[in-house]
Amino acid sequence: MIKYIIKRILIGIITMLVLITVTFFLVRLMPGSPFEAENVSASMIGTLEKEYGLDQPLYKQYINYIDKVLHGDLGVSYKKGISIKELIKRGAPATMSLGIITFIVSAVIGIILGIWQATTKSEFIRGLLVSYATLGVSLPNFITALLLIMVFGVWLHLLQIVGLSTPKHYILPVIAQSFGPIATISRLVKTTYTEAMQQDYVIMARAKGLDKMHISIRHILKNAIIPVITYFGPCIAFLLTGSFVVESLFSIPGIGKEFVNAISNRDYTVVMGLSIFIGAAIIIANLIVDIICSFVDPRIKLTN
């Protein structure tokens, strides 16, 4: 198992290097100088480029950049004049708190709905849950967010649609963000749970005279949950990229909003720095999920 974890960490490091390299060269390929603005003269640009080392050969810039990133320095925003580290520090609390709440809500409700869907005898409820699952998977989160803002914020004036200052402010963004993941998780749980229910070991558990609750939790759910845990990695990735629009739409001062602003301002260093940061966060999240999986599923120990 230690071998497996080391292998996963190595892959994570390689992925990180690939991400840094790709973002670096893509950003260098972008048209124009990062300092181009209406009130900046050509000579000014030259001096600034020299100051930031942009006049050096590309490979040197690349080595410098990797060196900096490895030391935790993601560069500075040329347009705003502050370090990207500082931007992340400012945005992290909002993004983290929203992300964690959304993740927990998605996992808990998704699993409950999935089990419900797999076990209900009522065709009506199953139809309802299946429709929701398809709706949730289909609906882009910015659409969900816009609809929520339109209905609850604008028409009904029930809930706040700007910022995150009170717990009540969390309601709409959390719904908007978790609407899709709940559907995906419930669909997944429904499939894995139904499959586990039909396994021979469930008949065996029943033949032992165990009660239903015991069988559902210990025998069925434990098997059904493993593929769901593997989904938690992509789910975290989805929540992070989803935060781009949701934070912008609800004016939440998080990393996602900063990222979208940087895109529309063409603030390349910020796009690059935040891409690397978000990518790293996702790679680490995937790694943690993989390690948790190897603990829950004893078979991984042997096969890897």
Place this chain on the structure above:
Amino acid sequence: MSLLEINNLTTQFKTNQGTVSALRDVSYQVEAGEVLGIVGESGSGKSVGMLTLMGLLASNGRVTSGTIKFDGEDISPSNLDSKKKRNDYENKMRALRGNKMSMIFQDPMTFLNPVLKIGIQMTEGILAHTKCTKAEARKRAVELMKQVGIPSPKNRFEQYPFEFSGGMRQRIIIAIALACNPKLIIADEPTTALDVTVQAQILELIKKITKDTGTAVIMITHDLGVVATLCDRIAIMYGGKIVEEGTTDEIFYKSKHPYTEGLLKSINNSEKDTSEPLIPIPGTPPDLLNLPKGCAFMARCPYTMKICKAQQPVTTKYSKTHSCSCWLYCMDESYITVS
């Protein structure tokens, strides 16, 4: 009074293509301490019969008629038309299953839960049926593992199923079935999924256990060779019905039904004269979706008569223990009801 009395049991499954009659009007008894073999091809209804008995039918299965009496208690699964009746039945069965009545399953690879430690899977049944502490259950489990011949049981207790070989897993399944000293064990083709050498070991183990504990066993198999050494009595099933029933000697030496005859001819026996060829039964088992009006074996029978196609055969008794359902042995017009 018999330990188990089954009367006129009929089980059906609703499928997309129609209703499958898996069990048709089946009756038999098992005495305490007796070993009954039920023999038939796949699809003959032998496994369904056992699942019906244990109350473990899939949700599309329904018992349309019949009664079951076990150890003096009525556990008939028919007429469960209200929710209360169903719950009562389920509670009654839950208390019996794994306790007084347990089951050894066919495939040791799929019947153990892959993500639970063997120890948990062994003790959970004990904990459900007896008032004991976890430590006591553990002690009992280790004892059982010793009894079924698992070396260093204390270490094995903490391992997962995938760390066991097929034969060892089947021993675990047997140990689980033995956990609460059952009065009846149902063994559903316990050796089919195993290597030939391991098969013999497992059969030996089951024989030893029945001798030591005096537990009644219903042995389900498609292999007459397996039952020959193990069983007191044998019932032959075909197309969801019992076609012939008798003591082992009666089945092997005085068999009546053409199907039994065919089965006996097709077994590979080293004691048999090698010049005697193996004769397979021609044709395929009947489609339980479209059973013929008459005898289900008709299409494959070498002695088919006109009546066989028109009417189900009646049962003839030859001795207290031996009976057979075939027209060949009751060519008496008075039984004919069709015209």
Place this chain on the structure above:
Amino acid sequence: MDDTAEKLKSDWFLPIDPSEKNDEFIAVESKSFLSEAWGRFKKNKRAVFGLIVVIFFILLAVFGPLISKFTYDEQNADVLNVLPNPTYWLGTDKFGRDIFTRLCYGARISLFVGFVSALINLIIGVVYGGISGYVGGKTDMIMMRTVDIIYAVPSMLYVILIMLVLGANVKSILIGICIPGWIGMARQVRGQIISLKEQEFALAALVLGASSRRILFKHLTINAIGPIIVQLTFLVPQAIFTEAFLSFVGVGISAPMASWGSMAQDSRQLITMYPIQLLWPTLAICLTIFSLNFLGEGIGDALNPKNR
């Protein structure tokens, strides 16, 4: 009288004619796989609904701009933010442009991006996954590690960066979607190929002397076609979603061109005053993605031989 009845009855014990033995069994009528699949698909109401809506949007994309009296970028200061009426079927936006016409052009872009990118991803995915799964060994390991590395970072990050480099137009959206988009397909195909490779008919073909390339592309891909079609039907809505997302964030289709995503973004500022302007593009996006997913599920169920 009694005698003849007795006689008739005893006839029952005469041997049966062998030809009569099996005549009760009527063979089940066999249908071709496709016609059976179509039968199953027709029964699935949601899938049929999906198919109808998708066809509707395709017709809208092709003929909509032809029947409309306006162009997508024609501004008219006299009719700003008009509500739906007989002239402007769906109203006008803040520049006085006809929303119906823009919606039709949006459908063109969305469907074009959706289907073309799905097709490109299909080709790359089938070839890559097919080779990886068929060759196996070290090649397979290296190819799959590469895929893992690309997959580990959300595609949206790559797509956004690529869009920034290549500029905002349909071509770069296609490139952006396709660079990471084939991975799911490649994995699916590889898994199918590996499981099929172990089955007897592949061995049979090999023994009969079929060349290895023929085995790969004929026997194996034809058998893997069901899951591939299902994967394909989910790639289309995925691409439509990505295009809408990019245009909404502001790196996709840019003014004056119309896309559903950019229309949603444009009308967002007017959400309090003219919510109906936001309704049209969101409705179009939802309906299309929804229907395509229904369609995909329906095709998947219909092609699954287990559902017979």
